[in-house]
Amino acid sequence: MTTVAVKPATMAQALTRALRDAMAADPSVHVLGEDVGTLGGVFRVTDGLAKEFGEDRCTDTPLAEAGILGTAVGMAMYGLRPVVEMQFDAFAYPAFEQLISHVARMRNRTRGRMPLPLTIRVPFGGGIGGVEHHSDSSEAYYMATPGLHVVTPATVADAYGLLRAAIASDDPVVVLEPKRLYWSKDSWNPEEPAAVEPIGRAVVRRSGRSATLITYGPSVPVCLEAAEAARAEGWDLEVVDLRSLVPFDDETVTASVRRTGRAVVVHESGSFGGPGGEIAARVTERCFHHLEAPVLRVAGFDIPYPPPMLERHHLPGVDRILDAVARLQWEAES
Amino acid sequence: MTVMEQRGGYRPTPPPAWQPRADPAPLLPDAEPYRVLGTEAAAQADPELLRRLYADLVRGRRYNTQATALTKQGRLAVYPSSTGQEACEVAAALVLEERDWLFPSYRDTLAVVARGVDPVEALTLLRGDWHTGYDPFEHRVAPLCTPLATQLPHAVGLAHAARLKGDDVVALAMVGDGGTSEGDFHEALNFAAVWRAPVVFLVQNNGFAISVPLAKQTAAPSLAHKAVGYGMPGRLVDGNDAVAVHEVLADAVRHARAGGGPTLVEAITYRVEAHTNADDATRYRGDDEVETWRRHDPIDLLEHALTERGLLDEEMKRAARDAAETMAADLRARMNQDAPLDPMDLFAHVYAEPTPQLREQRALLRAEIEAEQGGTQL
Numbered sequence: 288m289t290t291v292a293v294k295p296a297t298m299a300q301a302l303t304r305a306l307r308d309a310m311a312a313d314p315s316v317h318v319l320g321e322d323v324g325t326l327g328g329v330f331r332v333t334d335g336l337a338k339e340f341g342e343d344r345c346t347d348t349p350l351a352e353a354g355i356l357g358t359a360v361g362m363a364m365y366g367l368r369p370v371v372e373m374q375f376d377a378f379a380y381p382a383f384e385q386l387i388s389h390v391a392r393m394r395n396r397t398r399g400r401m402p403l404p405l406t407i408r409v410p411f412g413g414g415i416g417g418v419e420h421h422s423d424s425s426e427a428y429y430m431a432t433p434g435l436h437v438v439t440p441a442t443v444a445d446a447y448g449l450l451r452a453a454i455a456s457d458d459p460v461v462v463l464e465p466k467r468l469y470w471s472k473d474s475w476n477p478e479e480p481a482a483v484e485p486i487g488r489a490v491v492r493r494s495g496r497s498a499t500l501i502t503y504g505p506s507v508p509v510c511l512e513a514a515e516a517a518r519a520e521g522w523d524l525e526v527v528d529l530r531s532l533v534p535f536d537d538e539t540v541t542a543s544v545r546r547t548g549r550a551v552v553v554h555e556s557g558s559f560g561g562p563g564g565e566i567a568a569r570v571t572e573r574c575f576h577h578l579e580a581p582v583l584r585v586a587g588f589d590i591p592y593p594p595p596m597l598e599r600h601h602l603p604g605v606d607r608i609l610d611a612v613a614r615l616q617w618e619a620e621s
Numbered sequence: 622m623t624v625m626e627q628r629g630g631y632r633p634t635p636p637p638a639w640q641p642r643a644d645p646a647p648l649l650p651d652a653e654p655y656r657v658l659g660t661e662a663a664a665q666a667d668p669e670l671l672r673r674l675y676a677d678l679v680r681g682r683r684y685n686t687q688a689t690a691l692t693k694q695g696r697l698a699v700y701p702s703s704t705g706q707e708a709c710e711v712a713a714a715l716v717l718e719e720r721d722w723l724f725p726s727y728r729d730t731l732a733v734v735a736r737g738v739d740p741v742e743a744l745t746l747l748r749g750d751w752h753t754g755y756d757p758f759e760h761r762v763a764p765l766c767t768p769l770a771t772q773l774p775h776a777v778g779l780a781h782a783a784r785l786k787g788d789d790v791v792a793l794a795m796v797g798d799g800g801t802s803e804g805d806f807h808e809a810l811n812f813a814a815v816w817r818a819p820v821v822f823l824v825q826n827n828g829f830a831i832s833v834p835l836a837k838q839t840a841a842p843s844l845a846h847k848a849v850g851y852g853m854p855g856r857l858v859d860g861n862d863a864v865a866v867h868e869v870l871a872d873a874v875r876h877a878r879a880g881g882g883p884t885l886v887e888a889i890t891y892r893v894e895a896h897t898n899a900d901d902a903t904r905y906r907g908d909d910e911v912e913t914w915r916r917h918d919p920i921d922l923l924e925h926a927l928t929e930r931g932l933l934d935e936e937m938k939r940a941a942r943d944a945a946e947t948m949a950a951d952l953r954a955r956m957n958q959d960a961p962l963d964p965m966d967l968f969a970h971v972y973a974e975p976t977p978q979l980r981e982q983r984a985l986l987r988a989e990i991e992a993e994q995g996g997t998q999l
Contacts, residue, residue: 317785343785349815354774354808361778364763365786369778381804388768389775397764398752399970434971457973487976534976 296477298446299469302332302408304477305450306370310340316454317362318345320355320372320408329374330410330469352382356407360389363403370454376411377420383428390459391434405459406450411439412505412555413587414467414602416595422466423592424556426504429461430532430565436486437532439463441507443473445530448483456486465505489536491543495525498549498615501540501566503529506553506603513608522612532562540566541573548579549615553603558586580616643852650845650857654889657864658922666864668932674711674863675923675933676941681707681731682920683945684740685894687952688730688747692898696956698749701728705893708863708919709825711735713793716870724763724776724794728825732795736760740948741955750960751967770800773809773822780818780877791877793821793870799830801844810885814851819877821870822885825860827892832905848885860888861919864926891917964990 296304310316318333324347327334336345348355352373359369373379386407394402413422429437436458440446446464453460492507493514500510507528514524527543529536544550550570552563563584570582585603593601657663685704691697703710706728714735717723725733733743738755745754746765753764763779766772776794783790800806801824813820824844828835841847848855854876858869866888873884891914895902902911927933968975968983975983 349808349811351808351811353805354812357771357774357805357808358778358781358812361775361780361792362782363778364757364775365779365782367782367785384768384771384805385774388771393764394972395970396751396753397757397970398966399973400756400758401764402973436972535978537977 294474294476295472296443296475297470297472298440298443298464299330299332301443301447301475301477301480302450302464303334303336304480305447305454306333306336307339308480309370309451309454310336310344313368313454315366316344316368316370318370318372319348319359320346321348321350321374323347323372328372330466332408332464332469333372352379353385356382356385356390359405360385360393360403363405364401368404368406368454370406370408373407373409375417375421376409376423376425379407379409379425386429386435387432391432394458395434402457403459404454404457406453406456407459407461408450409461409463410466410469411463412465412467413592413598414505414555416598417466418595419592422598424554424561424587426463426532426554427556427561429463430562434459435533436460437463438486438530439465439504439532440530441465441468441492441504441528443471443475444480445528447475447477447480449486449530451480452483452486455483460486463504467505468508471508484530487531487534487536489527489529489531489539491525491539492528493524493526495523496547497522497524498551498612499525499527499540499543499547500551500553500608501527501529501543501570502553503532505555509603509605510553510608513605513612516605517609517612520609520613524612535566535569537569537573540570544570544574544582545577548577549612550574550578550582551585551608551611551615552582553585553608555587555602557589558584559589561586580614583611583614585611645849648849648852648854650843650848650855650887654857654859655865655869656859656862657868658862658926663864663926664930666926668930670867671864671923671927671930671932672937673715674708674867675920675927676944677711677715677735678707678863678920678923679941680945680948681711681735683949684731684734684952687949688744689894689898691744691953691956694957697744697747699747699897699899700744701747701897702892702894703728703731705914705918706825706827706860706890707731708866709823709860709888709890712863712867712870713795713823715867716874717791717793720761720788720790721874722761722763722776722779722790722792724772724779724792725765726769726772726795726797726800727765727767728797729795730765733762733765736762738762740952744956745960748956748960750962752970770796770803770805770809772796773800773805774812776820776822777809777813777816777818777883780813780820781816784819789878791819791821791874793823793874795823795825797830798824798826798828798835798838798844799833800824801847802830802838810848810851810853810883813883814853817880817882819880820883821873821877822883823870824885824887825890826887827860827890829892829896829906831896831900832902834905843887845885845887851885853883853885856884856886858886858888860890861914861917861922863919863923
């Protein structure tokens with residue numbers, strides 16, 4: 288076995304590499320969005336693509352999200368594989384009519400004749416000190432729309448793998464890129480990226496026996512930190528990184544919770560009508576007789592995303608997660 | 622230190638030179654809608670085109686009356702009629718080559734049929750089925766679109782993609798006057814002009830968006846004038862004059878094909894029927910207005926021009942009527958048969974592969990249906 292130099296890379300670099308590799312491998316892959324060309328995107332994820340592949344392959348569009356996604360639909364109809372960038376979570380909303388009424392249902396309404404192999408990249412979530420409209424957790428909207436796949440990476444390797452898988456998919460995939468993880472580093476070998484896992488598989492990031500933290504995207508590192516801190520309290524926490532919100536990996540989640548008997552769902556999104564409600568219900572339906580306590584949720588508050596100076600109070604942190612773990616009815620065991 | 626302090630006193634200087642980015646004059650529509658029929662130009666119109674348009678319009682009118690009749694018999698869930706607008710519907714289909722694409726709105730099933738799609742397939746959605754019927758790639762007709770103006774950016778993206786691939790393909794996208802108020806209309810025209818995409822936008826200004834007249838829809842001098850703001854030519858045409866519509870659209874298609882970019886065509890026409898069979902037009906307009914437009918009927922205009930030039934005799938009229946009746950009888954007969962419906966199909970095409978959750982739900986429905994069938998057998 289050869290030893291390969293593995294260098295630290297950021298999630299943003301892995302995403303850029305995924306786009307570049309996909310564009311090199313398939314001439315039908317086109318990138319379009321606001322500032323993605325000359326500038327390389329406001330997060331620099333498309334850096335160098337216009338130079339390498341030309342502006343017809345990596346296109347600065349007019350500033351209009353419905354137009355970007357709507358024209359991408361037409362491009363996909365003609366056999367291209369568009370990858371669109373929505374500059375920020377909350378700026379993707381103008382494109383929702385195209386997304387819900389066309390992107391998500393074109394395959395269905397044409398009985399499979401007109402699939403739309405579209406990738407929609409959405410930088411999402413908070414924690415970067417963004418002003419209003421720059422920090423939304425919009426995953427629940429996408430999850431509630433039949434016909435879309437929804438994925439979100441938490442590691443550098445998954446960022447590459449999930450984006451490649453999204454572009455290769457014949458279905459539309461929303462890739463939610465956690466903004467505050469763009470600059471997170473990890474040892475990753477860009478020359479031999481990990482095999483692309485099929486969309487729809489969760490992964491156990493940390494094995495444990497006491498309880499399962501079910502989480503995704505930006506909250507995964509927070510949960511891993513909480514799991515480390517929990518050792519001092521005598522809890523051995525398992526952390527499941529969902530990676531794919533749609534399709535949902537009931538199998539991995541169910542197996543974990545049946546093993547540990549306790550579960551907390553952690554996400555930045557608000558709790559009312561948020562993903563945690565669905566996940567808690569699914570876990571309860573499948574694991575009821577294995578559960579020692581109700582499934583709890585640790586989420587953002589049900590408020591408009593707060594300003595930078597107050598966002599730390601909103602985001603689920605280690606303490607709030609540990610407080611929830613403490614409420615998982617341990618008394619019976621002591 | 623401010624600029625003024627640095628320089629020891631501020632003197633105004635002119636800004637960098639400004640020039641308009643394009644001369645707006647050639648983009649402006651004419652003051653009057655372009656007409657051929659009823660003018661001297663009618664004498665020069667190609668006899669073959671006139672006869673073709675006549676036969677297609679007679680057939681188109683019969684299609685409209687038959688589809689409306691089918692709603693009364695419960696065979697169509699709803700029908701937005703294009704009666705009175707057949708000139709636009711037919712011409713839009715005729716100006717395209719086989720390799721081109723048509724992007725219809727929900728009122729444009731006649732254009733879809735004129736392009737060669739089987740009428741039964743074209744009416745699938747309006748029949749109340751869960752899918753759009755025809756294969757979009759067979760005749761290069763986009764699936765029928767109900768949300769307003771959302772098909773326009775699709776047309777732009779498709780035409781742009783074709784151009785990037787070096788293919789000679791034009792997209793013609795249809796929308797109504799109400800649709801021009803939607804954001805997607807604006808975004809589509811803007812993208813098309815910036816990309817110089819080979820697209821023709823045909824706005825059928827039929828006077829009403831359900832009940833709302835054009836005066837409440839826009840303060841623009843005309844809908845065609847909107848083109849100027851995007852940097853594309855706007856053309857105004859009498860939408861009931863099939864020859865004029867055909868000529869203006871054919872020009873726009875040629876212009877797009879030659880790399881000249883998009884054109885916005887506003888066809889002035891009138892929706893002589895209600896919005897759909899479920900609408901009551903007497904609540905928002907008077908009979909006089911409708912009667913005025915009925916006297917400017919696209920078929921009458923053509924018939925008059927053909928007759929004046931001695932290009933139409935009774936036998937040809939009968940032949941056109943007979944062909945239309947044959948189409949209508951076939952449509953009636955086939956629409957009177959129940960379409961095969963399998964509820965399980967609802968799960969088949971949501972994704973390329975059903976998700977585990979959809980497989981569970983499909984099993985649930987199957988069990989419900991089996992129990993139901995078991996129950997009726999008892």
